[in-house]
Amino acid sequence: MSRQEVDEEGNIWYLFSSxxxxxxxxxxxxxxSIQFAHxxxxxxxxxxxxxxxSSDKETIEKYWxxxxxxxxxxxxxxPRIRVLKFIPFEAKYWDNKTNKLATVFKVALSAISGQSLDIGREGKLDF
Structure with a gap:
C-alpha cells in the first residue's frame, strides 16, 4: 500500500483492495502498526x-x-476498492545523529568495549 495523505489531524489515508x-x-x-524508515x-x-x-466514493475519488x-x-x-483511515495514538522514533557507517561502527565498538556510546536519539510521541 502507498500512503495517499497525512491530513491536518494526523490521520493517514490509503486505498487498498478488499x-x-x-x-x-x-x-x-x-x-x-505502521513503520516508516529512511x-x-x-x-x-x-x-x-x-x-x-470504508468504500466511500468521495474519498476514493479524492485519493485516486x-x-x-x-x-x-x-x-x-x-467494487474491491477500500479506503483505510489510520488514526494514530502513539509513535516511537529512532533518529541517528550520524550516517549509517558511523552508526554501525559505534554499535560494534559499544558491543566490543562494553561502553555506552551516543548512537542517536529515541523517543515516544503521544497523540
Missing amino acids: ESNTFQHLKVNPKV VSDYNFLSVNGEAEV NKMMEGWFEKGKED
Missing part, C-alpha cells in the same frame, strides 16, 4: 493506531491516481 490480506486482518482486529540515514518511525475501513489503475482494472468504480 481481496488483500490487510483487509482480512482488519475485519478481525482494527489495531494497526534507511540511508538510519531513521525510523513506528506508529500505532486504529484503522477504519494513476498508480491505482495498475491495481484496480475497473478503475475508480472497481
